[in-house]
Amino acid sequence: xxxxxxxxxWKIADQLRLRWRSWQDEYIVYNCNSGDTHLxxxxxxxxxxxxxxxxxxIEDLSQVVGDKLDIAVDQTLQQNLHRFVLKLAHLGLxxxxxxxx
Amino acid sequence: xxxxxxxxxxLSARLSSRNGLALQLGPFILRLQVALHExxxxxxxxxxxxxxxxDESICDFWVRLIPRPGLAPWTKRARFVIDDCPTFDPFARxxxxxxxxxxxxxxxxxxxxxxxxxxxxxxxxxxQGILLPGPPGAGKSxxxxxxxxxxxxxxxxxxxxTRPGHIDLIPVPRPIGLKNxxxxxxxxxxxxxxxxxxxxxxxxxxxxxxKPPRAALHQAQQPARPRWIVFPAxxxxxxxxxxxASKAQTFLWLANDAFNFHVLGETAFDALxxxxxxxxxxxxxxxxxxxxxxxxxxxxxxxxxxxx
Numbered sequence: 001x002x003x004x005x006x007x008x009x010w011k012i013a014d015q016l017r018l019r020w021r022s023w024q025d026e027y028i029v030y031n032c033n034s035g036d037t038h039l040x041x042x043x044x045x046x047x048x049x050x051x052x053x054x055x056x057x058i059e060d061l062s063q064v065v066g067d068k069l070d071i072a073v074d075q076t077l078q079q080n081l082h083r084f085v086l087k088l089a090h091l092g093l094x095x096x097x098x099x100x101x
Numbered sequence: 102x103x104x105x106x107x108x109x110x111x112l113s114a115r116l117s118s119r120n121g122l123a124l125q126l127g128p129f130i131l132r133l134q135v136a137l138h139e140x141x142x143x144x145x146x147x148x149x150x151x152x153x154x155x156d157e158s159i160c161d162f163w164v165r166l167i168p169r170p171g172l173a174p175w176t177k178r179a180r181f182v183i184d185d186c187p188t189f190d191p192f193a194r195x196x197x198x199x200x201x202x203x204x205x206x207x208x209x210x211x212x213x214x215x216x217x218x219x220x221x222x223x224x225x226x227x228x229q230g231i232l233l234p235g236p237p238g239a240g241k242s243x244x245x246x247x248x249x250x251x252x253x254x255x256x257x258x259x260x261x262x263t264r265p266g267h268i269d270l271i272p273v274p275r276p277i278g279l280k281n282x283x284x285x286x287x288x289x290x291x292x293x294x295x296x297x298x299x300x301x302x303x304x305x306x307x308x309x310x311x312k313p314p315r316a317a318l319h320q321a322q323q324p325a326r327p328r329w330i331v332f333p334a335x336x337x338x339x340x341x342x343x344x345x346a347s348k349a350q351t352f353l354w355l356a357n358d359a360f361n362f363h364v365l366g367e368t369a370f371d372a373l374x375x376x377x378x379x380x381x382x383x384x385x386x387x388x389x390x391x392x393x394x395x396x397x398x399x400x401x402x403x404x405x406x407x408x409x
Binding site for chain 1: 347348349350352353356357362363366367370374377
C-alpha cells in the first residue's frame with residue numbers, strides 16, 4: 001500500500017558536495033558546504049548516494065536500495081527512508097524535485 | 102637550559118620582567134609574565150624540565166597574569182592579558198594557578214590553526230602512539246597521569262595535534278590537570294609523583310597539576326606515530342575490559358570534540374580520516390589503574406588476548 005507523500009520526488013541540493021568514508025558497515029559523510037559530518041548506516045548511505053545520482057521518490061528509492069542491499073522492500077523500509085529523507089530535507093541536503101517555488 | 106637551571110630568585114626576576122620568560126611548549130613558544138609572586142614557586146616546580154627559549158624569540162602566545170583590584174578593596178583579584186588583549190574577566194586571585202593553566206590551554210587550543218587539533222590525551226610506548234579521548238569525568242587525565250608515571254611517554258594530556266598531510270602526533274607536554282578525587286588517587290598510585298599546589302573552589306572543583314616526567318620533555322621534539330585510539334571509562338569496581346569500538350563512530354566523536362575541525366573543514370576531514378585509518382579503536386572500562394595499564398601494555402605488546 002502506497003502512503004501519501006511517497007510519490008513525491010526528492011532531489012539533492014544544488015552545488016552540494018559530499019565526501020565519503022566507510023569503515024566496516026558504517027559510513028561517514030562530510031558536507032563540504034556546511035562542514036557538518038554525519039554517520040550513516042548502509043541503508044541511509046545507499047539512499048543518499050542514489051539521491052546524489054538522480055531524483056527519486058520514496059517508492060523508487062526503496063526499490064533501488066532494497067535491490068542493491070538485498071533487503072525486503074516493504075512498508076517499514078519505506079517509512080524509514082521517508083523519515084530519513086525528511087531529515088535530509090531539514091538539513092538542507094535535499095528538496096522536492098518538482099517544487100517550482 | 103631549563104627552568105630548573107634557574108635559582109628561585111632568577112626565576113622570579115624573569116617572570117616579573119618586562120619581557121617575561123620564554124618557554125618552549127612543544128612547537129610553540131610561550132612568553133609568560135606572572136606578576137603574582139605567590140605563583141612563581143609553582144611555575145618553577147611544574148615547568149622545571151621545560152626548555153627556556155631564546156629571549157629574542159618570536160613568541161606564539163604572550164600571556165601576562167596581573168593583579169587587579171576588586172570592587173571591594175579587600176578582595177584580591179587577577180586577570181589575564183593575552184597578546185596584549187585583556188581577554189578574560191578578572192577572577193579571584195586564589196584561583197590564579199589553575200586559571201593560568203587554562204589560559205595556556207586556551208592559547209594552544211584556539212589559535213594555532215596550522216595544526217589539526219583534537220581533544221585527547223596522547224602518550225607513546227614502543228613507538229606506538231595512543232590517543233585517550235573522552236568526555237569530562239571519563240577518567241582520561243587520571244589514566245594519562247598513571248601511564249606517564251609508569252613509563253609511557255607523555256605527549257599531552259589534552260591535545261592531540263598533527264600537521265595536515267601528516268599523521269604523526271606532535272608533543273606538547275605540560276603539567277597534567279587532576280581534579281577532585283583523582284588527585285589523591287594519583288598520590289596513592291605513585292607516592293613519588295610531584296604534584297603542585299591544590300586549589301579549591303574552581304568551577305571544576307578542587308584542582309592540582311602533576312609535573313610531567315622528565316622523559317616527556319627530553320623527547321618533546323620527537324613526534325609519535327598513532328596506532329591506537331582508546332576511549333577510557335572509569336567505573337568503580339569494574340574489571341578492566343577492552344572492547345573494539347566502531348571506527349566511524351570514533352570519527353564522529355573526535356570530529357565533534359575537535360578544537361578546529363570546523364575551522365579546517367575538508368583538510369580536517371582528510372586528517373581525521375587518515376588518523377582513523379592508522380589506528381585500531383577500543384573502549385576501555387576500568388576500575389583500577391594498574392589493571393588498566395596491564396591491559397594497555399598487553400595491547401601494545403601485541404597480545405591479542407588482551408581485548409575481551
